[in-house]
Amino acid sequence: MNRYFKSAYLFGVLGGLLGIISFFTLSFFNEDPTTLNLIFGYVIVPISIYLALRYFKDYSNHGYISFAEGMSVGFVAYMIIAILSFIGIYLILSFDSSLFELIKSSKIDTLVTSKETIVSQVGDNSYEATLESVKEMEISDVALNDAIWKIVPGLFFTIIISIILRKNPN
Template sequence: MNKYFKSAYLFGILGGVLGLISFFVLSFFKEDPTTLNLIFGYVIVPISVYLALKYFKDYSNQGYLSFAEGMSVGFVTYMLIAIISFLGIWVLLSLEPDLFEIIKSSKINTLAESKETIVSQVGENSFLATMESVKNMVISDVAINDAIWKIVPGLFFTIIISIILRKNPN
């Protein structure tokens, strides 16, 4: 079983650490690093999944990769990225509550600036409910949101990359 997950551990941890570094560095340059960090996640997750699957195929499985093996290795990879990202962001925001307050106020301001557009598309009640949920946001909400947006594209890219790299023995 370890042969299946050696590459997943390696590239999942690497991707998670890169995601944390991204969040930390972006927090110095932008008052709300969450949006740009999500975009960085859309880049790092597929690269990490691809490298994990390619490494597994070439170095652990004699050049073969079934779809099921690809999905298993990919799942562990993107889940590790999400878990490390969640824990790191949660710890960082817990240690820096001022950064969390800046993120929260930035999201409230963005929502207020877009009020007319949002109300015209989804209605006043939806806007008010969204504004209330953002005002009640806690640190774990920011971390969970980041983790979810590592898992969703991770699943999508794992399926595609597993199909592309699939090679079964004859």
């Protein structure tokens, strides 16, 4: 079982650390690094999954990988990325509460400046509920949101990459 997940652990940890580093670095250049970090996640997650599956196929499984093996290795890789990203962002925001307050105020400002557009699309009640939700936001909400947006595309890319790399022995 360990051979199945050696590559997943390796590239999952690498992707998770890159996610943490990107959040930390982006916090110096932008008062709300969450949006740019999500975009960076859309790049690093598929690359990490591809490398994990390719490494498993080439070095652990004699050049073969089934769809199920690809899904298993990919799942472990993107879950490790998401968990490490959650922990890293949570710790960064816990130690730097002013950054969390900047993120929160930025999200509130975005909602306030876009009120007319949002209300026309979803209605006044939804807008008010969203605004209240953002005002009550906690550090764990920011970290969990980032983790979720590592998992969702991770599943999507794992399916695609597993299909592309699939090669069963004859």
